[in-house]
Amino acid sequence: MLGDTAYKLAQETKRTQAHLTAYNESLVEQLCRETRHIFAQLEALLQKVNPALGRSVDTRAVAAQLAALHATAKRNKRCLLAYHHLRLQFLKSLFWSVGKIPDELKPQLSPQEQDFFSHYAVLVSQYKHPFVDIDLNASELPPRDLFIEVRVLKDCGEIQLEKGSLLLTRNSQHHVKRSDVEHLISQGLLQHIG
């Protein structure tokens, strides 16, 4: 039935809201193919009613078919765009809240999506360029103290601080400057404990 593939993708989009799954290349590909096929059908139908050919056809029936096919093509397009739009929204949010693509997420993204992420990062860094003193990625939680207490949840190796470096091994606890580790907390590597 016309529109079934699009419906499948729409349902997958709905599920993606709660949980991001791997980019469904085969379904996207299938839907694009179907839409190209519809386009070919549309062109053939239009030929039929071409008055130059002078054939007698029920133009009203052809018009109904044209309307049905056209609606399907538009529907397919809308479902495709919504699927990609939601995933791009996700990537943008990911950029602002985490700043990078976590390793375990990489296999879920298409190469184009990974490209998008890095291009988006470049765009934002160009935008940020004039405000060197303001960290646009900083946490919006109003600060209480300059220094905070953190526990390490995952090994992060050595990090560079304003003064020297610090080795972050799992389960160790540190008293550090908040602005130095904020990004590690949002990435889920450190836990803020006080």
Place this chain on the structure above:
Amino acid sequence: MGDYYDIDDILADQQLNVDIPGLATDETRSNGDELQADTTIELPLWMAESLAANDFVELQLPRPYGSRMQRILYASCRNVNFHALCPYFYKFGLKLSLALDEPQLSELLADVYRQRLELVLDAAQRSDAQNMVEFISQLDETEKQTYAIAKKSTQAVRQWQKGDAKLLQSAEILTCFQSAPS
């Protein structure tokens, strides 16, 4: 087209399939089957709307919105399982009411939503969420959204009062693809 990318709006278009009696001289073909005039078929709304716009077909209200159901809703809507009727009861109903030019349908829906709103908000503010599972499962998607928004809001206040809001948290988005760090 503010809702163009909205997945709920897209899914609402797919609901229930509107009954379509074909009209004389109209032969729509889908999947190669010839459709005779004056037959009644079900089509998804997005297709039906486009055919109706050109007067190829005439639309009829699907059963969950029919006069019998409307009478039930007028009498009492609090215990109706909307999720079973149509997961997008309001959104789809609104589209129908516009497509079929039946403004009283959307007015009925507005009344129904208002009456059920208090129950939804009540459930969202209760802390014994377990007892609410059945109630929630009977809500339509719009009501579920209302519930989720209200619950999130109330929980944020509770957390703050307990003193849990002053710590930096890991990004919420991480939960969309990974389990919480052990």
Place this chain on the structure above:
Amino acid sequence: MTSTKPTQQFTLPELEFLAEDTPITIIPTHRMDTLHFISGSYGPFQPPAHIEVPLWLARLLKTKRRCHIQAPTWLNCRFLERKYDEEQRQPDRFSNLPYQYLEIAHVLVTCAEDDIPQSHTIKRLIQDLREIRQSKARAGLAAVNPVYLQMDHLGAVELNEIRPVFCQAFNHLRKLEKDLGDYIVPSYEDTQSTTSYSNY
């Protein structure tokens, strides 16, 4: 974290932060010179003279044991009990409490418990007030019609709590009752496209 979309809500820590500009009277325990900040200069501090400072500074000095905080006139059992009675007597109205009563009370009972007489009873009273007002707000929301909604004397936290629900419900009703025009609450976020991602 910085989100790609502005949200409809303040976070609770943000509301608390805003409330910390409220002036409050302290009694310094140590002699100190005037303190200079971007937002202004406070002091000199000469115990036992009372002095008015913003709440954030009061909290800072209090945690460093350099002052006692004088509870605001409304933060006492008698006043709050009276307000609670008022809330009960008028089921469809909110009593007039300071706009930021929840935030200020929260800051003071957490950092200056020992300076506030009967702080435990106060905590309980504040909670009682919050609950009775919360159920009134809920009833008010359920009565929402697509034209207007009036709830006077709601506090900042309370308004912030109902704002997103109100916007969603109101816009939804607006769409259903079309003959009232196309006006949609200027929401900062298209509530119809609220996805789980838009909260970041």
